[in-house]
Amino acid sequence: MSASFPADSVGLVTPQIAAFESPLALACGKTLERFELVYETYGTLNADRSNAVLICHALSGHHHAAGYHTVDERKPGWWDAYIGPGKVIDTDRFFVVSLNNLGGCHGSTGPASINPQTGHQWGPTFPVMTVADWVHSQARLADQLGIERFAAVVGGSLGGMQALQWTIAYPERVANAAVIAATPRLSAQNIAFNEVARQAIRSDPDFHDGWYADHDAIPKLGLKLARMIGHITYLSEHSMGSRFGRDLRSDQLNFGYDVEFQVESYLRHQGDTFSTRFDANTYLLMTKALDYFDPAGQHDGDLAAALAPATCPFLVVSFTTDWRFAPARSRELVNALLRAGKAVSYVNVDSPHGHDAFLLPNDQYEAVFGSYMRRVHADITGETA
Amino acid sequence: MRADLQLIYDWVPSNAHVLDLGCGDGTLLAALARHKNVTGYGLEIDPDGIAACLGKGVSVLEQNLDDGLGNFVDDACDLVIMTQALQVLRRPDTMLDQMLRVAPECIIAFPNFAYWKHRLHLTFRGRMPVSRSLPHAWYDTPNIHLSTFQDFASLCRDKGVTIVDEAVGSADHEGHWTSRLWPNLFGETAIFRVRRGR
Numbered sequence: 001m002s003a004s005f006p007a008d009s010v011g012l013v014t015p016q017i018a019a020f021e022s023p024l025a026l027a028c029g030k031t032l033e034r035f036e037l038v039y040e041t042y043g044t045l046n047a048d049r050s051n052a053v054l055i056c057h058a059l060s061g062h063h064h065a066a067g068y069h070t071v072d073e074r075k076p077g078w079w080d081a082y083i084g085p086g087k088v089i090d091t092d093r094f095f096v097v098s099l100n101n102l103g104g105c106h107g108s109t110g111p112a113s114i115n116p117q118t119g120h121q122w123g124p125t126f127p128v129m130t131v132a133d134w135v136h137s138q139a140r141l142a143d144q145l146g147i148e149r150f151a152a153v154v155g156g157s158l159g160g161m162q163a164l165q166w167t168i169a170y171p172e173r174v175a176n177a178a179v180i181a182a183t184p185r186l187s188a189q190n191i192a193f194n195e196v197a198r199q200a201i202r203s204d205p206d207f208h209d210g211w212y213a214d215h216d217a218i219p220k221l222g223l224k225l226a227r228m229i230g231h232i233t234y235l236s237e238h239s240m241g242s243r244f245g246r247d248l249r250s251d252q253l254n255f256g257y258d259v260e261f262q263v264e265s266y267l268r269h270q271g272d273t274f275s276t277r278f279d280a281n282t283y284l285l286m287t288k289a290l291d292y293f294d295p296a297g298q299h300d301g302d303l304a305a306a307l308a309p310a311t312c313p314f315l316v317v318s319f320t321t322d323w324r325f326a327p328a329r330s331r332e333l334v335n336a337l338l339r340a341g342k343a344v345s346y347v348n349v350d351s352p353h354g355h356d357a358f359l360l361p362n363d364q365y366e367a368v369f370g371s372y373m374r375r376v377h378a379d380i381t382g383e384t385a
Numbered sequence: 386m387r388a389d390l391q392l393i394y395d396w397v398p399s400n401a402h403v404l405d406l407g408c409g410d411g412t413l414l415a416a417l418a419r420h421k422n423v424t425g426y427g428l429e430i431d432p433d434g435i436a437a438c439l440g441k442g443v444s445v446l447e448q449n450l451d452d453g454l455g456n457f458v459d460d461a462c463d464l465v466i467m468t469q470a471l472q473v474l475r476r477p478d479t480m481l482d483q484m485l486r487v488a489p490e491c492i493i494a495f496p497n498f499a500y501w502k503h504r505l506h507l508t509f510r511g512r513m514p515v516s517r518s519l520p521h522a523w524y525d526t527p528n529i530h531l532s533t534f535q536d537f538a539s540l541c542r543d544k545g546v547t548i549v550d551e552a553v554g555s556a557d558h559e560g561h562w563t564s565r566l567w568p569n570l571f572g573e574t575a576i577f578r579v580r581r582g583r
Contacts, residue, residue: 046571167442204388313444315439315440322469331456334446334456335456338426338456338457338461339458342424343444344444344446345435345438345439345443345446346442346445346446346447346448347432347435347447350445364432365430367433367436368432368435368436368439370436371437371438371439371440372440373441374438375440375441378442379442381461
């Protein structure tokens with residue numbers, strides 16, 4: 001590890017690729033004959049392979065959750081605040097596995113990969129993924145890594161939905177589940193925001209019905225708009241207000257439509273950056289996975305019935321100012337777990353940062369999540385936390 | 386363990402499924418789980434208490450008791466425990482109804498306002514009692530519904546709730562014959578075990 005990294009960083013990490021040659025049947029009815037998953041690991045797997053923690057990523061996330069890919073990398077992985085030596089997900093204790101989901105655009109098989117049957121890019125014909133499909137593919141990765149049972153499956157937002165799905169699909173393979181800033185299903189408002197984002201992408205002239213790569217084009221404008229819309233839902237009114245207020249870029253009004261307010265500048269910048277690093281077909285696919293997730297749907301809307309197979313203790317965390325997946329959505333999940341008679345703990349963390357709070361440092365969040373993870377580890381070693 | 390908790394610990398049957406309202410740092414639930422195979426949940430709003438519970442493996446829910454127990458179905462558990470929380474509730478009487486909806490039996494411990502030292506404080510100093518069990522000043526106390534041993538017994542009678550067991554404790558938790566004879570006067574903490582119906 002280079003001395004230039006902070007002491008509580010996992011340091012330099014190298015992504016790995018796992019290839020799977022046996023077919024994966026998907027919820028949409030199609031089958032992926034073969035696929036690859038890119039992943040990173042931090043920490044060391046213990047002798048009895050009982051200290052593995054799976055990190056599930058959110059809408060625009062990927063496998064790079066902690067540490068640095070190069071010594072020059074400006075920013076560490078997306079959940080570096082919570083993964084590392086001595087951190088909440090303590091890599092001195094746990095073997096952490098973080099992957100890029102199928103359909104992603106960071107190295108796992110996805111729309112930009114070659115379809116072996118056509119020899120051409122999948123593009124828009126890549127199968128629409130569901131959270132359940134992802135969990136099945138993650139279980140394959142666990143098999144390959146020799147992990148029979150995860151000490152914990154952890155995720156925020158869409159990642160939290162995967163953690164929840166794990167407890168339903170593979171209860172015997174999950175010792176603990178942390179479902180953070182998530183929801184047991186999207187509301188009409190959530191789906192509406194996703195649809196606006198999709199329409200922004202699909203109506204971009206450079207989208208070419210998803211075959212933009214064939215035209216050497218990128219639907220940048222659409223992606224930018226989609227990200228701007230999404231980003232608004234990740235922040236709270238308060239966090240936007242305190243960060244930008246009504247501040248102007250110059251000290252006067254220009255009576256025009258160029259960037260005037262700081263918040264406009266910020267959103268455009270976020271959108272621009274995103275549009276050059278994220279794949280449009282992947283974005284469409286990820287938002288669909290969000291929309292489709294509804295474990296209660298197969299049980300006449302009875303979430304408690306859907307959760308019946310789960311056996312592990314749950315930690316459910318929401319954030320006071322999250323209006324994308326509001327605390328009430330987490331409480332719906334908690335109450336269903338109570339009705340199903342499951343062991344569950346719930347914390348509504350006080351934060352001004354809206355949905356994004358699950359990624360940011362916060363003393364209360366770190367205290368409760370840290371306590372939970374220390375107990376997860378104590379259960380492995382048989383010590384008292 | 387605090388003496389009121391020790392007494393409650395003894396009253397809880399093995400293998401019970403319990404709800405502990407205002408469970409603090411989870412000491413009681415953790416001990417019950419470890420030694421009596423008791424399962425259940427604690428409700429707490431103090432962040433430090435919640436973190437301590439999680440560290441002990443106690444299932445704890447951040448939930449304000451004044452918001453009620455609507456998320457628990459009828460007979461969700463065998464027993465509801467509430468220590469040192471009755472007096473801070475907006476409506477202790479409706480909470481008692483809810484507790485006995487969620488479980489057939491409950492155990493409630495609260496500071497007895499009729500404790501002799503409190504009476505002396507009020508009688509001779511003419512000021513609101515401040516003591517080990519009531520450490521706050523009148524203006525910053527969370528205790529908005531203080532009551533006495535006899536008040537609670539009378540509420541149970543009015544509601545048709547059966548008192549199965551009653552006890553008093555002192556803050557140093559040494560039992561004394563006087564508190565058994567005159568609990569309303571000599572008990573610093575009142576502890577009731579009550580059952581649904583007569």
